[in-house]
Amino acid sequence: MKENEKNEKIVNDVAVWDLVDWDLDFETFEWFLHLCEINNRHLDEGNQWTVWPDWPMDMPEDAKEEHHQAWLDLLQFIHENEQISVGQNLLRVNGDHGTVFFLEFLGVDIGWGNISLSENPPHSVVKILFEKYGNHPSCKWVPDHLQSLCLEPNSSGIIPTSLNTILLMLIHEVNIWDLATDYHWAVCKWCGDSSFNSGRRFPPNVIHRVVCVSCGNDAPLTN
Structure with missing residues (x-):
C-alpha cells in the first residue's frame, strides 16, 4: 500500500470511530445497524x-x-x-393502514420473534379483503391463536x-x-368438538364437518 493511501485509510478509520455512539449496547441490533451506518456514511x-x-465481536462477528x-x-x-x-x-414498523407492529430481533442466526396482532384488522384492510374474498366474514376478525404470528425465514435460510x-x-x-384471517370454523362429525382450521371455506355461513385429529387417531385401521 502506498504511503498516502495508508495515511488516508488511517484518517478514515479515525473519522469513523469518532462517529460511534458508545452509549449503545454492543449486543443489540441497534448497535449492529449503527455500526454499519457510520461505516457507509461517506x-x-x-x-x-x-x-x-471492522468489529470483531457481537452481531457483526456472528x-x-x-x-x-x-x-x-x-x-x-x-x-x-x-x-x-x-x-x-x-x-x-408503522404500516400503511395505521397499524404499529413490533418485531423482536433474536440474533443473526435465529431471526425474529412472533408478530402480535389485534383481533380486528384496520377498516381499510377489511375493505380490501372483502373485495378479494366476496365479503367473507373471516376478514373482519382474527382468532386468538392467530394473534401471534410465527413467520419463519424462507427456504433460502438467509x-x-x-x-x-x-x-x-x-x-x-x-x-x-390476509394470513391472520385465513381460517374457518369446523365441527368434528364424530365427536362434535369444534375448532378453527386453516383456510377460508365457501360458502362461509355453513358448518364445515371434518374428522378431528383425536378421532382420526382413534379410527380403526382398515385394509
Whole structure:
C-alpha cells in the first residue's frame, strides 16, 4: 500500500470511530445497524452500502461472511425507511393502514420473534379483503391463536433476505392480515368438538364437518 493511501485509510478509520455512539449496547441490533451506518456514511446518497464494519465481536462477528452484503442491504433499507425505527433489539414498523407492529430481533442466526396482532384488522384492510374474498366474514376478525404470528425465514435460510421480506409485508399490511384471517370454523362429525382450521371455506355461513385429529387417531385401521 502506498504511503498516502495508508495515511488516508488511517484518517478514515479515525473519522469513523469518532462517529460511534458508545452509549449503545454492543449486543443489540441497534448497535449492529449503527455500526454499519457510520461505516457507509461517506457514500453518496443513493449508493449501496458495501463496507462491512471492522468489529470483531457481537452481531457483526456472528454474521456469516457470505451474507455480509445481504445484511448491509437490509440495514440500509431499515435506515432509509421512515416507517421503521429501531431501539435495542426491537423494530417498530408503522404500516400503511395505521397499524404499529413490533418485531423482536433474536440474533443473526435465529431471526425474529412472533408478530402480535389485534383481533380486528384496520377498516381499510377489511375493505380490501372483502373485495378479494366476496365479503367473507373471516376478514373482519382474527382468532386468538392467530394473534401471534410465527413467520419463519424462507427456504433460502438467509436471515437478512427473509427479514427484508417480512418488513415489507408489515409496511404494506394487507398480506399479514390476509394470513391472520385465513381460517374457518369446523365441527368434528364424530365427536362434535369444534375448532378453527386453516383456510377460508365457501360458502362461509355453513358448518364445515371434518374428522378431528383425536378421532382420526382413534379410527380403526382398515385394509
